[in-house]
Amino acid sequence: xxxxxxxxxxxxxxxxxxxxxxxxxxxxxxxxxxxxxxxxxxxxxxxxxxxxxxxxxxxxxxxxxxxxxxxxxxxxxxxxxxxxxxxxxxxxxxxxxxxxxxxxxxxxxxxxxxxxxxxxxxxxxxxxxxxxxxxxxxxxxxxxxxxxxxxxxxxxxxxxxxxxxxxxxxxxxxxxxxxxxxxxxxxxxxxxxxxxxxxxxxxxxxxxxxxxxxxxxxxxxxxxxxxxxxxxxxxxxxxxxxxxxxxxxxxxxxxxxxxxxxxxxxxxxxxxxxxxxxxxxxxxxxxxxxxxxxxxxxxxxxxxxxxxxxxxxxxxxxxxxxxxxxxxxxxxxxxxxxxxxxxxxxxxxxxxxxxxxxxxxxxxxxxxxxxxxxxxxxxxxxxxxxxxxxxxxxxxxxxxxxxxxxxxxxxxxxxxxxxxxxxxxxxxxxxxxxxxxxxxxxxxxxxxxxxxxxxxxxxxxxxxxxxxxxxxxxxxxxxxxxxxxxxxxxxxxxxxxxxxxxxxxxxxxxxxxxxxxxxxxxxxxxxxxxxxxxxxxxxxxxxxxxxxxxxxxxxxxxxxxxxxxxxxxxxxxxxxxxxxxxxxxxxxxxxxxxxxxxxxxxxxxxxxxxxxxxxxxxxxxxxxxxxxxxxxxxxxxxxxxxxxxxxxxxxxxxxxxxxxxxxxxxxxxxxxxxxxxxxxxxxxxxxxxxxxxxxxxxxxxxxxxxxxxxxxxxxxxxxxxxxxxxxxxxxxxxxxxxxxxxxxxxxxxxxxxxxxxxxxxxxxxxxxxxxxxxxxxxxxxxxxxxxxxxxxxxxxxxxxxxxxxxxxxxxxxxxxxxxxxxxxxxxxxxxxxxxxxxxxxxxxxxxxxxxxxxxxxxxxxxxxxxxxxxxxxxxxxxxxxxxxxxxxxxxxxxxxxxx
Ligand SMILES: *[C@@H]1O[C@H](CO)[C@@H](O)[C@H](O)[C@H]1NC(C)=O
Ligand SMILES: *[C@@H]1O[C@H](CO)[C@@H](O)[C@H](O)[C@H]1NC(C)=O
Ligand SMILES: *[C@@H]1O[C@H](CO)[C@@H](O)[C@H](O)[C@H]1NC(C)=O
Ligand SMILES: *[C@@H]1O[C@H](CO)[C@@H](O)[C@H](O)[C@H]1NC(C)=O
Ligand SMILES: *[C@@H]1O[C@H](CO)[C@@H](O)[C@H](O)[C@H]1NC(C)=O
Ligand SMILES: CC(=O)N[C@H]1CO[C@H](CO)[C@@H](O)[C@@H]1O
Numbered sequence: 001x002x003x004x005x006x007x008x009x010x011x012x013x014x015x016x017x018x019x020x021x022x023x024x025x026x027x028x029x030x031x032x033x034x035x036x037x038x039x040x041x042x043x044x045x046x047x048x049x050x051x052x053x054x055x056x057x058x059x060x061x062x063x064x065x066x067x068x069x070x071x072x073x074x075x076x077x078x079x080x081x082x083x084x085x086x087x088x089x090x091x092x093x094x095x096x097x098x099x100x101x102x103x104x105x106x107x108x109x110x111x112x113x114x115x116x117x118x119x120x121x122x123x124x125x126x127x128x129x130x131x132x133x134x135x136x137x138x139x140x141x142x143x144x145x146x147x148x149x150x151x152x153x154x155x156x157x158x159x160x161x162x163x164x165x166x167x168x169x170x171x172x173x174x175x176x177x178x179x180x181x182x183x184x185x186x187x188x189x190x191x192x193x194x195x196x197x198x199x200x201x202x203x204x205x206x207x208x209x210x211x212x213x214x215x216x217x218x219x220x221x222x223x224x225x226x227x228x229x230x231x232x233x234x235x236x237x238x239x240x241x242x243x244x245x246x247x248x249x250x251x252x253x254x255x256x257x258x259x260x261x262x263x264x265x266x267x268x269x270x271x272x273x274x275x276x277x278x279x280x281x282x283x284x285x286x287x288x289x290x291x292x293x294x295x296x297x298x299x300x301x302x303x304x305x306x307x308x309x310x311x312x313x314x315x316x317x318x319x320x321x322x323x324x325x326x327x328x329x330x331x332x333x334x335x336x337x338x339x340x341x342x343x344x345x346x347x348x349x350x351x352x353x354x355x356x357x358x359x360x361x362x363x364x365x366x367x368x369x370x371x372x373x374x375x376x377x378x379x380x381x382x383x384x385x386x387x388x389x390x391x392x393x394x395x396x397x398x399x400x401x402x403x404x405x406x407x408x409x410x411x412x413x414x415x416x417x418x419x420x421x422x423x424x425x426x427x428x429x430x431x432x433x434x435x436x437x438x439x440x441x442x443x444x445x446x447x448x449x450x451x452x453x454x455x456x457x458x459x460x461x462x463x464x465x466x467x468x469x470x471x472x473x474x475x476x477x478x479x480x481x482x483x484x485x486x487x488x489x490x491x492x493x494x495x496x497x498x499x500x501x502x503x504x505x506x507x508x509x510x511x512x513x514x515x516x517x518x519x520x521x522x523x524x525x526x527x528x529x530x531x532x533x534x535x536x537x538x539x540x541x542x543x544x545x546x547x548x549x550x551x552x553x554x555x556x557x558x559x560x561x562x563x564x565x566x567x568x569x570x571x572x573x574x575x576x577x578x579x580x581x582x583x584x585x586x587x588x589x590x591x592x593x594x595x596x597x598x599x600x601x602x603x604x605x606x607x608x609x610x611x612x613x614x615x616x617x618x619x620x621x622x623x624x625x626x627x628x629x630x631x632x633x634x635x636x637x638x639x640x641x642x643x644x645x646x647x648x649x650x651x652x653x654x655x656x657x658x659x660x661x662x663x664x665x666x667x668x669x670x671x672x673x674x675x676x677x678x679x680x681x682x683x684x685x686x687x688x689x690x691x692x693x694x695x696x697x698x699x700x701x702x703x704x705x706x707x708x709x710x711x712x713x714x715x716x717x718x719x720x721x722x723x724x725x726x727x728x729x730x731x732x733x734x735x736x737x738x739x740x741x742x743x744x745x746x747x748x749x750x751x752x753x754x755x756x757x758x759x760x761x762x763x764x765x766x767x768x769x770x771x772x773x774x775x776x777x778x779x780x781x782x783x784x785x786x787x788x789x790x791x792x793x794x795x796x797x798x799x800x801x802x803x804x805x806x807x808x809x810x811x812x813x814x815x816x817x818x819x820x821x822x823x824x825x826x827x828x829x830x831x832x833x834x835x836x837x838x839x840x841x842x843x844x845x846x847x848x849x850x851x852x853x854x855x856x857x858x859x860x861x862x863x864x865x866x867x868x869x870x871x872x873x874x875x876x877x878x879x880x881x882x883x884x885x886x887x888x889x890x891x892x893x894x895x896x897x898x899x
C-alpha cells in the first residue's frame with residue numbers, strides 16, 4: 001500500500017505519520033516511530049493516550065521534528081494523467097528549489113538529482129487502483145516527499161492523478177432476460193435492473209444507453225442516467241414473434257468513448273387469444289369401397305390453434321345437425337380427429353354422405369369443416385380391356401426396333417357392362433406412347449422413336465376410368481402391355497481419347513507393349529463389339545491386338561531414322577454395315593547415345609605454306625553425330641601433334657606456331673571427336689597429314705670456295721677447255737627454289753674479253769681460250785650464285801681469284817677485292833632444264849678433278865663438302881622429278897589421299 005494520503009485533509013496526525021515515514025526509514029525503528037507518532041497525533045487530535053505509550057520514542061520523534069528545518073506542505077503540486085509510459089517528464093522541482101534533489105519514495109516517480117526533473121517510472125500510476133473510492137475528478141492525489149537544497153530541507157509536494165478514459169463500461173451479466181405478456185398495452189414500460197458500471201470518474205464514467213436490433217418494437221427510457229426502462233412501442237403477438245433478441249449498449253462520455261453491450265432477451269408469454277380453425281381448403285372428399293370393414297379409417301380432420309399448450313387444446317365433434325345415417329356408420333375421435341367406420345359396409349349402390357365436423361377450444365366458438373364420403377359399390381360385372389397386338393410380338397410381348405418413326409402397335413377395346421357409359425382409356429405415367437380413340441376403339445402407338453440405348457424395355461400400363469350410368473365413379477381397371485426395343489447399329493465406336501501421346505526410348509526390344517487404346521460402342525450384341533486395326537502403312541512396324549486394343553512395336557525403333565511416328569487406329573463394330581471411328585497415336589522416340597561422332601573421312605590431308613604466321617587456318621574437318629542434345633554434341637581434340645596444331649569449336653584446324661619446311665616437310669597427327677553422352681560418351685578418331693609447302697626463304701649457300709680471298713694459280717700453258725675449278729653451292733629450299741645458276745657479273749681485269757668462263761648450271765670455271773702473255777697476272781671473277789625462286793630469286797655472291805703465272809708457288813691475296821658495280825644483281829634466271837641427272841653425275845667426276853687441284857688449301861673443307869654433297873644428291877635422286885609429281889591433287893583446301 002503506497003503513501004496515499006493528503007496532508008491538508010487528514011489533519012496533523014497524518015502529517016506526523018508522513019514525517020515518521022520519511023525520517024525514520026530503517027525498518028527496525030519503524031514500530032517505535034509508529035507508536036511515537038501515534039501518541040503525538042492522538043494528542044493533537046485530542047483522543048487521549050493509550051496505556052502502553054513509549055515515551056522515549058515520542059521524545060525521539062519530537063526531537064527529530066525539531067531537527068527538520070522546514071516542512072513545506074502543499075505549496076507545490078503536479079497533475080499527472082494516469083497510465084503514462086515510463087520516462088516521461090511530468091514536472092520539476094528545479095524552478096522552486098536549488099539543487100540537489102532527492103525523492104524519498106521512488107515507486108511511481110523518480111527524480112533527477114541535479115535538475116530536479118520528475119519522471120514516470122516503469123510502475124504505472126493507475127487512478128482506479130490508487131483511489132478506488134474517489135468519484136470526483138482531481139480528488140485522487142498522493143503526497144511525495146523530497147530532500148532539496150544544499151541543506152537537504154524536507155519538502156512535500158502533491159501529485160494529483162488525473163483520470164483518463166481507460167475503463168469501458170461493464171455489465172454484470174452478459175444476458176438480460178425479461179418476460180412480457182403478449183397482451184400488454186403499447187406504452188407500458190418495464191424496469192431493467194441491470195446497469196453498467198464504469199470505473200472512470202467524471203465525464204469518463206458518465207454512461208449513456210441505447211438499444212440495438214429492436215426494430216422499433218421497444219425503446220429505451222433512461223432517467224437520471226440510472227433508471228433504465230424498456231417501453232413497448234408496438235402491439236406484441238406471441239404467435240408471430242415469441243422472442244426479441246436486442247443489444248443494450250452502454251457508452252461512456254470519454255474521448256474517444258468506450259462502450260460495451262449486453263444481450264437483452266425479451267420473451268413474449270402466451271395468452272389464450274386464438275381459437276381452433278380449419279384451413280380454408282380443408283373440405284375433404286373421400287372415396288371408400290362399398291365393402292369396407294368395421295373400424296376402417298375413413299379420414300382424419302385437423303384443425304389448428306396457434307396458442308401454446310392448454311391454450312391450444314382442440315376438441316372435435318360432429319355437428320349436431322348431421323344425419324342419423326352418419327351417426328350410425330361413422331365415429332369421430334374427439335382428440336385426434338380420426339373418422340372411422342362403426343360397422344361393415346354392404347353397399348351395392350353408390351352413395352354420397354356429407355359430414356360436418358366441429359373443432360372447439362376453451363372460450364372459443366366452434367369452427368367447422370365439411371367431409372364428403374363416396375361409398376362405391378362393388379362392380380357387379382368385370383370390366384376388361386381387349387388387346388389386339390399389331391406390331392411383331394412373341395408370347396404377348398411386342399418387339400420393336402429402335403429409331404422407328406411413330407408406329408401403331410395395338411388396337412385396344414373396352415369390354416364389359418354396356419351400362420358403363422362415358423368410360424375412357426388412358427396410359428399411366430410419362431411414357432413415349434399415345435392412345436387415340438377411333439370408332440369406339442383405341443389405337444396404341446409410339447409417340448416418338450425409341451432409343452434402345454436409353455431404355456430397352458417398357459411396360460405400358462393402360463387404365464380404364466369408368467363412370468357408371470348412375471353417376472358416381474367405379475374402381476378403375478388396369479392392364480399392362482410389355483414392349484421390348486431391339487437394338488439397331490446406330491452408334492459408332494467411341495474412343496475415350498481422340499489423341500494419344502506416347503514417348504518410347506529407341507532401340508527397344510521388339511514386341512514391346514506400348515499402350516492400350518479403348519473404344520466403347522453403345523449398341524448391344526454384335527453391334528457393340530469393337531475390333532481395332534492400324535492403317536496399312538504403320539502396321540509394318542506397329543501392331544494392335546484386334547480385340548484388346550493393346551498397341552505394341554514389332555521392331556526396334558531408331559530415332560535417327562524417324563523421331564516421331566503418327567499412327568491412326570480404327571475401331572469398328574460388328575454391325576452390318578459396320579460403323580467405324582478413328583483416333584491418332586503420336587509416338588515420340590527418345591534418344592539414346594547409340595551413334596559415335598563420325599568424320600567425313602578417316603584421313604584428312606592439308607597443305608600449308610611454310611613460315612605462315614601462327615594461328616593460320618590449315619583446313620576444316622567435318623564431323624557429325626546424329627544423336628540428339630548432349631548425346632550428339634561433339635567436342636574435338638588434337639592428339640600427338642607435338643603442340644603444333646589446335647582445333648577450334650567450328651572444326652577448323654590452326655597452326656600454333658610458324659612451320660619450317662626445311663625442318664619438317666610434313667606433320668601427322670590425330671583428331672579425336674567425342675560426344676557428351678551419358679552414361680557412356682562415344683568417340684572416334686581421324687588421321688590428319690599436313691604438308692608444308694616450300695617458299696623461297698633460303699638463299700643459295702656457297703660452300704666452295706669458302707672465302708672471297710681464295711686464290712688459284714693457273715699456268716699460262718694450260719690448254720683451252722681445261723676445267724680450272726668448280727663452285728659448290730647449295731640451297732635448302734626445294735624445287736625451283738633450290739635450282740642454282742651461276743654467272744660472272746664482271747671480270748676484274750676490265751678488259752673486254754675474259755679467258756675464263758663459268759658454266760651456268762654446273763658452276764665449273766673453264767679456260768675458254770689459250771692464254772696469251774698479256775693474260776699473266778691476277779684475275780678477280782665476281783660470281784653471282786642465284787636460285788630460281790619465283791617471283792624474286794635469292795642470290796649470294798663470291799669472288800674467285802685466278803693468278804696466271806709461271807711459278808707454281810702458292811698464290812695469296814693481299815686484300816679482298818670490292819664490288820663497285822650495280823648493287824642490284826638480280827638477273828633473270830637461266831632457262832636450263834631443272835633436272836639433269838647425267839650432268840650431276842659428270843659434275844661429280846669434275847668435282848674429283850677439281851678436288852685434286854685445290855687439295856692443298858681446302859683439303860679439310862673438302863671432306864666436309866664432299867660428304868654433304870653426297871647426302872644431298874642422294875636425297876635428290878630419291879625425290880627427283882617423278883616423285884614431286886606424286887603430291888596429291890589439290891581440291892580447294894582439302895586433300896584426300898587414296899589411302
Ligand atoms: C521506546 O523507544 C525507544 C526508542 O525508539 C526504544 O529504544 C525503547 O526500547 C522503546 N521502549 C519500549 C518499551 O518499546
Ligand atoms: C411368356 O411370358 C411369360 C411371362 O411374361 C413367361 O413366364 C413365359 O415363360 C413366356 N413363355 C415363353 C415361351 O417365352
Ligand atoms: C542420351 O542418351 C541416354 C542413353 O544413352 C539417354 O538416357 C538420354 O536421355 C539421352 N539424352 C537426350 C538429350 O536425349
Ligand atoms: C600418341 O602417342 C602415344 C605415345 O606418344 C601413343 O601411345 C598413342 O598411340 C598415339 N596416339 C595415336 C592416336 O596415334
Ligand atoms: C665475298 O664478297 C661478296 C661481295 O663483296 C660478299 O657478299 C660475300 O659475302 C663475300 N663472301 C665471303 C665468304 O666472305
Ligand atoms: C706475282 C707473282 O707471283 N709473280 C711471279 C711470277 O713468276 C716469277 C718467276 O718465274 C716470279 O719471279 C714472280 O714473282
